[in-house]
Amino acid sequence: MKYLSASIIFFMTTGHVMANIPKVVTDIAPIHSLVARVMGDLGTPKLLIPANATPHEYALRPSEAESLQEAELIFWMGEGLTPWLERTMTNLPKKADVVELLDLPETNLLPFRQTTLFGHHQDDDHDHDRTKDKSDLYKEDGHQDDAKHEKEKAHHDGGSDDDHGHGAHDPHAWLSPDNAKIWLQVIAQKLSQMDPDHQATYLANAAEGQAEIDQTSDDITKILKPVMNVKYVVFHDAYQYFEQSFGISVSGALSLGDASAPSPSRIEKIQHLISQEGITCVLAEPQYNPKLVAAISGNLKTGILDPLGARIKTEPKLFHDLLRNMAKSFAKCA
Ligand SMILES: [Zn+2]
Numbered sequence: 371m372k373y374l375s376a377s378i379i380f381f382m383t384t385g386h387v388m389a390n391i392p393k394v395v396t397d398i399a400p401i402h403s404l405v406a407r408v409m410g411d412l413g414t415p416k417l418l419i420p421a422n423a424t425p426h427e428y429a430l431r432p433s434e435a436e437s438l439q440e441a442e443l444i445f446w447m448g449e450g451l452t453p454w455l456e457r458t459m460t461n462l463p464k465k466a467d468v469v470e471l472l473d474l475p476e477t478n479l480l481p482f483r484q485t486t487l488f489g490h491h492q493d494d495d496h497d498h499d500r501t502k503d504k505s506d507l508y509k510e511d512g513h514q515d516d517a518k519h520e521k522e523k524a525h526h527d528g529g530s531d532d533d534h535g536h537g538a539h540d541p542h543a544w545l546s547p548d549n550a551k552i553w554l555q556v557i558a559q560k561l562s563q564m565d566p567d568h569q570a571t572y573l574a575n576a577a578e579g580q581a582e583i584d585q586t587s588d589d590i591t592k593i594l595k596p597v598m599n600v601k602y603v604v605f606h607d608a609y610q611y612f613e614q615s616f617g618i619s620v621s622g623a624l625s626l627g628d629a630s631a632p633s634p635s636r637i638e639k640i641q642h643l644i645s646q647e648g649i650t651c652v653l654a655e656p657q658y659n660p661k662l663v664a665a666i667s668g669n670l671k672t673g674i675l676d677p678l679g680a681r682i683k684t685e686p687k688l689f690h691d692l693l694r695n696m697a698k699s700f701a702k703c704a
Pocket of ligand 1 (some may be wrong): 426532542606607627628629
């Protein structure tokens with residue numbers, strides 16, 4: 371009896387010391403970076419979607435799908451960014467606690483823009499058919515039935531009832547430092563619920579991470595100060611959160627926020643915008659064909675924006691390098 375209670379006490383104390391760190395999976399590299407910052411030396415989350423892939427359309431490799439099945443805690447942006455992942459996420463083993471960051475009441479969201487000419491909302495055409503499904507959208511070749519097109523324009527309503535797979539909100543919400551700071555806190559709380567023994571560490575790491583984000587934001591404000599009046603054209607409508615956080619002006623994009631292929635008419639309108647507004651810089655992205663940007667940029671300046679960290683080593687610092695590099699790309703292209 372005496373032996374038994376001693377072993378129970380032994381078990382409890384070692385159980386306390388050797389508490390299991392949750393198996394965590396994240397969708398994209400910036401979120402991986404934030405979660406890794408909170409976990410610190412205690413563990414490392416798994417990254418589901420490689421940073422050099424586009425999250426808007428991706429097929430998981432078997433090893434990536436397997437890591438999801440084994441996960442205890444999952445942080446992902448949500449179906450607005452990765453519509454193809456939604457079914458997998460709803461069919462996971464019950465043990466997994468899933469946090470959809472775009473769905474949190476704390477997350478600041480901006481609307482999904484239905485136009486790629488940001489200052490000319492009324493003039494833009496809605497150059498895809500709202501009844502088409504996502505796979506058709508990617509095959510879009512721009513052939514439009516003009517009568518149907520006009521009808522569609524009349525129906526244009528801002529997209530709250532949209533049926534394309536992208537939601538009513540712009541899914542690139544990690545490019546807001548404020549959102550990242552909120553999520554650090556959420557991540558720490560979720561980890562603490564699963565692993566209460568390390569609550570103090572998770573919360574302290576999150577607080578340090580938040581202070582680091584403030585520092586990065588200050589750096590970015592300085593980097594962007596000389597280019598506050600410059601107007602840019604970007605590859606796809608992914609930068610609203612960054613634009614609003616730091617006050618820079620993106621006049622238009624080649625593609626909508628779901629990165630669907632632009633029709634010839636959309637490309638034409640962007641070319642018109644570039645000449646009309648005196649745009650001097652067009653920014654491409656590592657995941658997409660540079661030829662499209664080259665075709666419209668002519669002899670304008672070009673640069674690369676890397677909103678997913680494709681060109682950065684995956685580590686806790688990635689989030690900061692990603693934002694800072696974006697600021698430098700804007701500044702350099704002015
Ligand atoms: Zn995107």
